Amino acid sequence: MKDCITLAHGSGGKAYRELVERVFAPAFQNEYLAPLTDAAVCPGSGRIALTTDGYVVTPLFFPGGDIGRLAVSGTVNDLAVSGAIPRYLTVGMVLETGLPVETLQRVVRSMADTAAEAGVQIVTGDTKVVEAGGCSGIYLTTAGVGLFPEGMEIPPQRPEAGDAIVTSGRIGSHGMAVMAARHSLAFDPAIESDVRPMARAVRAVLDAGCIVRAMRDPTRGGVAGTLSEWAGTRLDITLEEEALPVRADVRDACAILGIDPLYVANEGVVLFSLPAKDAERAVAALRTQTGCEQAAVIGRVSDGRGSVFAKTRIGTFRRILPPSGEQLPRIC
Amino acid sequence: MNSIEVLSRKIESLADGLPPTTIMEVCGTHTHAIRRYGVRQLLPKQVRLVSGPGCPVCVTAQEDVARALALARLPNVTLFCFGDMMRVPCGTASLSSLRADGADVRICVSPMDAFEFAREHPLREVVWFGVGFETTTPHTAALIEAGIRSGVKNLSILCAHKTMPNALRALLGGETRVDALLCPGHVAAITGADAFAFLPEEYGISAAISGFEPEELLLAIFALLKMQASGTPKLVNAYPRVVNPAGNPAARSLVETYFEPCDALWRGLGEISSSGLSLRPAFAKWDAGARFSMEPVAAVPASGCRCGDVLRGRIEPNECALFGQACTPEQPLGACMVSSEGACAAYYQYEGAGI
Amino acid sequence: MCLAIPGRITAIEQEEAVIDYGGTTRRASIRLLPDAAVGDTVLVHAGFVIQKLDPESGAELEALLKEIESL
Numbered sequence: 001m002k003d004c005i006t007l008a009h010g011s012g013g014k015a016y017r018e019l020v021e022r023v024f025a026p027a028f029q030n031e032y033l034a035p036l037t038d039a040a041v042c043p044g045s046g047r048i049a050l051t052t053d054g055y056v057v058t059p060l061f062f063p064g065g066d067i068g069r070l071a072v073s074g075t076v077n078d079l080a081v082s083g084a085i086p087r088y089l090t091v092g093m094v095l096e097t098g099l100p101v102e103t104l105q106r107v108v109r110s111m112a113d114t115a116a117e118a119g120v121q122i123v124t125g126d127t128k129v130v131e132a133g134g135c136s137g138i139y140l141t142t143a144g145v146g147l148f149p150e151g152m153e154i155p156p157q158r159p160e161a162g163d164a165i166v167t168s169g170r171i172g173s174h175g176m177a178v179m180a181a182r183h184s185l186a187f188d189p190a191i192e193s194d195v196r197p198m199a200r201a202v203r204a205v206l207d208a209g210c211i212v213r214a215m216r217d218p219t220r221g222g223v224a225g226t227l228s229e230w231a232g233t234r235l236d237i238t239l240e241e242e243a244l245p246v247r248a249d250v251r252d253a254c255a256i257l258g259i260d261p262l263y264v265a266n267e268g269v270v271l272f273s274l275p276a277k278d279a280e281r282a283v284a285a286l287r288t289q290t291g292c293e294q295a296a297v298i299g300r301v302s303d304g305r306g307s308v309f310a311k312t313r314i315g316t317f318r319r320i321l322p323p324s325g326e327q328l329p330r331i332c
Numbered sequence: 333m334n335s336i337e338v339l340s341r342k343i344e345s346l347a348d349g350l351p352p353t354t355i356m357e358v359c360g361t362h363t364h365a366i367r368r369y370g371v372r373q374l375l376p377k378q379v380r381l382v383s384g385p386g387c388p389v390c391v392t393a394q395e396d397v398a399r400a401l402a403l404a405r406l407p408n409v410t411l412f413c414f415g416d417m418m419r420v421p422c423g424t425a426s427l428s429s430l431r432a433d434g435a436d437v438r439i440c441v442s443p444m445d446a447f448e449f450a451r452e453h454p455l456r457e458v459v460w461f462g463v464g465f466e467t468t469t470p471h472t473a474a475l476i477e478a479g480i481r482s483g484v485k486n487l488s489i490l491c492a493h494k495t496m497p498n499a500l501r502a503l504l505g506g507e508t509r510v511d512a513l514l515c516p517g518h519v520a521a522i523t524g525a526d527a528f529a530f531l532p533e534e535y536g537i538s539a540a541i542s543g544f545e546p547e548e549l550l551l552a553i554f555a556l557l558k559m560q561a562s563g564t565p566k567l568v569n570a571y572p573r574v575v576n577p578a579g580n581p582a583a584r585s586l587v588e589t590y591f592e593p594c595d596a597l598w599r600g601l602g603e604i605s606s607s608g609l610s611l612r613p614a615f616a617k618w619d620a621g622a623r624f625s626m627e628p629v630a631a632v633p634a635s636g637c638r639c640g641d642v643l644r645g646r647i648e649p650n651e652c653a654l655f656g657q658a659c660t661p662e663q664p665l666g667a668c669m670v671s672s673e674g675a676c677a678a679y680y681q682y683e684g685a686g687i
Numbered sequence: 688m689c690l691a692i693p694g695r696i697t698a699i700e701q702e703e704a705v706i707d708y709g710g711t712t713r714r715a716s717i718r719l720l721p722d723a724a725v726g727d728t729v730l731v732h733a734g735f736v737i738q739k740l741d742p743e744s745g746a747e748l749e750a751l752l753k754e755i756e757s758l
Contacts, residue, residue: 006731115338157455182442183439183440184445185441185712185713186713187711187712187713188705188711188712189711189715191711225746247710248709248710248711249709249710249711250710252692252709252710252711253710253711255692255708256441256690256708256713256731257415257441258690312368312369312370312546313724314336314369314370314546315336316369316370316371316373317370317373318367318368318369318370319681321680321681324661324662325419325662326428328415328416328418328419328439328569328674329414329415329441330414330415330416330671330673330690331414331415331416331441331464331468331689331690331733332360332361332387332388332389332414332416332464332671332673332689332690332734335748338752342752358688360689361689361690414733441733441734442716442733442734442735443734444716444734445734464689465689467689467691467732467737468689468732468733470719470735470737471719471732471733471734471735474716474718474719474735477718514688518689518691518730518737519689521691521730521737521738522737522738547748551748551751551752551755554755555754555755555758558755558756558758559758562758564758566758568755568758570751570755572741572751573740573743573746573747574730574738574740574741575738575739580719580720580737580738582718582719582720582721583719583737584718586718586719603730651718666745
């Protein structure tokens with residue numbers, strides 16, 4: 001018989017313990033998880049950052065990543081952009097009966113690898129099993145704790161007029177990779193997601209002495225979503241469309257599918273709003289980091305009325321509205 | 333000086349001596365490109381660009397959308413459509429909301445995806461919701477041809493395809509404020525430039541076939557103004573790298589094999605004679621309407637909606653009382669707000685800030 | 688309507704062409720342009736090659752301008 005998840009794995013009995021010992025414990029191995037008690041007890045002091053997020057992406061595996069890497073990166077990035085140093089993660093899993101244990105193992109290994117890459121530890125978890133049709137393979141919920149070292153400035157998350165907008169790298173890759181995989185769009189080579197933990201890249205900018213007024217990982221809603229929120233009601237943000245770094249395959253896919261990369265989700269990008277004088281230093285610091293080689297200044301912040309504009313290649317302006325609804329391929 | 337500057341200067345000096353001129357574009361992708369590149373910001377005040385009925389999503393009749401929804405609700409049906417159609421509302425539902433409720437609705441980039449799926453899933457009834465103008469209809473014809481060649485039994489077409497010339501005739505024959513027409517470059521790639529020759533000949537209106545880059549749009553607009561200035565309306569092909577006089581004969585003959593002209597309902601404009609395509613009687617078994625017995629649906633247009641006036645170039649989107657209030661891209665009431673290519677949606681998106 | 692994107696044909700197998708868009712490639716049907724050949728620059732709409740692009744288009748703008756000026 002194929003080695004699959006059954007309702008017994010969720011019962012808390014023998015099958016569950018076997019799953020923990022065979023799949024989870026070896027992958028996530030660390031001193032806080034090892035006792036396998038109800039709560040992990042971890043060191044830390046001062047202010048903490050705490051975040052949580054759910055992951056329901058289909059397909060579970062897509063070029064460049066999978067739901068496990070996505071869950072760890074997403075939570076690490078939420079912590080990192082708060083200015084905290086990500087430390088501990090928890091993971092809750094909802095598994096569908098019939099899921100091959102081998103698939104679960106791949107996801108778990110990917111989570112462990114990504115956690116190691118980000119310098120965080122997965123310290124506790126939970127597993128529930130639902131009947132077939134109750135979820136699509138695996139749903140993950142992660143929570144994360146980050147620490148603010150003594151004396152560290154916490155970014156106010158408030159852009160100011162005169163700031164420059166910096167992207168850590170090329171935009172739109174993750175959303176297009178998932179869309180291509182979900183709709184079997186058969187680009188060749190396949191469009192790869194850039195999903196990755198960005199904690200080290202954020203740290204590089206802070207360590208370079210840049211004053212960071214705001215940072216955000218522009219996931220759902222893309223760059224347009226983040227900038228619209230930043231513009232609020234009293235600022236305008238103007239992008240230089242030609243300065244926006246977009247990978248050539250992503251640019252092509254967006255053109256073919258009629259999608260604006262500004263609205264596409266990212267999972268390995270951080271946007272910064274910082275004083276213009278610090279912008280080039282931030283870009284230089286970012287470019288030393290893996291995945292940030294194309295970091296660039298892409299716009300500026302001014303006093304205004306809450307609008308985002310893009311200056312086009314012909315010198316005109318178009319308005320970037322807040323995102324509404326899911327991005328879908330179009331033909332007209 | 334780059335070509336944008338050259339063209340905008342030429343347009344400006346030419347427009348100086350002209351009365352206010354209204355140019356209508358009848359292609360959703362033109363609407364999009366004009367807003368996308370802020371082309372209006374380069375034009376003098378006397379030149380007004382308006383969007384006509386060129387977005388297939390917008391002009392697809394509510395009745396046709398209702399039929400698509402009815403088909404998608406059938407448990408054994410997988411409905412394929414372009415992503416554009418997903419959010420078109422009909423009553424309180426859309427294909428997108430039906431999919432969320434469990435209906436098998438799939439977005440494809442090519443109609444041939446429906447064929448592949450039908451072959452791989454012989455127990456599903458696969459329906460292709462065909463919308464679009466001359467550029468897209470050949471794809472549906474190719475799908476039927478593939479179906480016939482392979483002998484698949486579980487594929488059918490919900491046909492809402494439309495044709496441009498008679499819609500333009502209906503538009504120009506009635507009350508309109510349009511002085512010149514920007515003709516759709518990719519429709520012309522199939523029909524050939526000659527298909528638009530009737531515009532100057534029958535209606536004495538200047539027409540220019542345009543591409544989709546800002547340079548190409550400015551060039552076509554310049555050509556239109558030049559003809560306005562000289563008082564000699566003609567058809568200019570300002571997109572010759574793609575459009576030739578005869579178009580694409582293979583595509584056209586494929587369409588003629590399977591389709592014949594029919595009267596069609598246009599959302600916002602009503603019924604226009606010989607402006608749609610239906611399957612020829614010999615291919616009736618490919619018609620989803622015939623295969624599944626469906627109750628006819630009557631749609632009630634939103635009260636106060638002035639999409640008909642917008643599509644005829646009589647008013648700007650923001651002159652409609654519903655615009656931006658009761659009717660927004662999130663909750664569209666009228667045809668022109670439905671797709672991002674629609675005149676009202678594009679206006680809302682790109683000019684809302686008054687730049 | 689009609690979003691159509693130019694690309695170059697790099698291979699043809701029966702009724703399908705491989706189109707190179709510069710940054711990625713994707714297959715498209717050549718059923719609507721049966722005489723399409725490897726090396727052609729073509730316009731692709733909704734999975735089908737719909738027209739061949741004129742290779743002489745480089746100097747086009749200037750020539751067109753001249754033509755339009757004389758209208």
